[in-house]
Amino acid sequence: MIDRTQAIKTAEELVANRFPTCELALLAGSVARNEHMKTSDLDIIVFDNQVSSSFRESRYQDGWPVEWFVHSTTSFRVIFEADQQSASPTMQRMMVDGLVLVNHTHDFYEQLKAESELVLQKGPDPWSSQTQKEKRYFLTDTLEDLIGEHRKRELFFIVNHLMEQLGEFVLRMNGHWIGQSKWLYRCLYAYDSHFAVSFYQAFEYFYQTDRKEKVIGLTQHVLDEAGGPLFDGFSLGKNN
Structure with a gap:
């Protein structure tokens, strides 16, 4: 030490x-x-x-x-x-x-x-409504990848990406600062210690068992709180 x-x-x-x-x-x-x-x-x-x-x-x-x-x-x-x-x-x-x-x-x-x-x-400036939609859409997209994928090697990379996306989404949608690496968990814990523990346990369960249902359930819950998964009707860069 x-x-x-x-x-x-x-x-x-x-x-x-x-x-x-x-x-x-x-x-x-x-x-x-x-x-x-x-x-x-x-x-x-x-x-x-x-x-x-x-x-x-x-x-x-x-x-x-x-x-x-x-x-x-x-x-x-x-x-x-x-x-x-x-x-x-x-x-x-x-x-x-x-x-x-x-x-x-x-x-x-x-x-x-x-x-x-x-x-x-x-706290940080809130996301614009357009940014919120984009983040919701890309989080939904990663969740769908996770639900549909069964190859272990690919699953690890999907889950790793989802952890960062989900942590950022929760913090920014609730007006809190974000962080990278170990700071992501610290920021989640500062925001809501009970949620941070649930977040950790869901991902720990996947890494220990290769079972993804807890991560899927957590992500679905977060999306539901933000208006639900977003896919149908989403567009980016389209000229009206």
């Missing part, structure tokens, strides 16, 4: 050596949240007005895998807004959860943290 105290000290030293004049630096990610594992890296977000544009960089430094997220106090805004528009607010989460390593910004840090908290509380 990673020594959290040592990880924080290392992050401070790395920032001091690489960005000695930075305005602000935070240690984010699993170490900041005290959820780290032996494979966790150091996610360090830096605001330095000597850089001309934002960038991300991965390095091994002092025996640690380090992810650098580097911005100026103006360039960050492009990524901040892009994360918000994508409904996957990575930067906002970093600002809220991060541990301060350096702060010479006066009010900038407090204002950006407060803005990030407001963004996270508000």
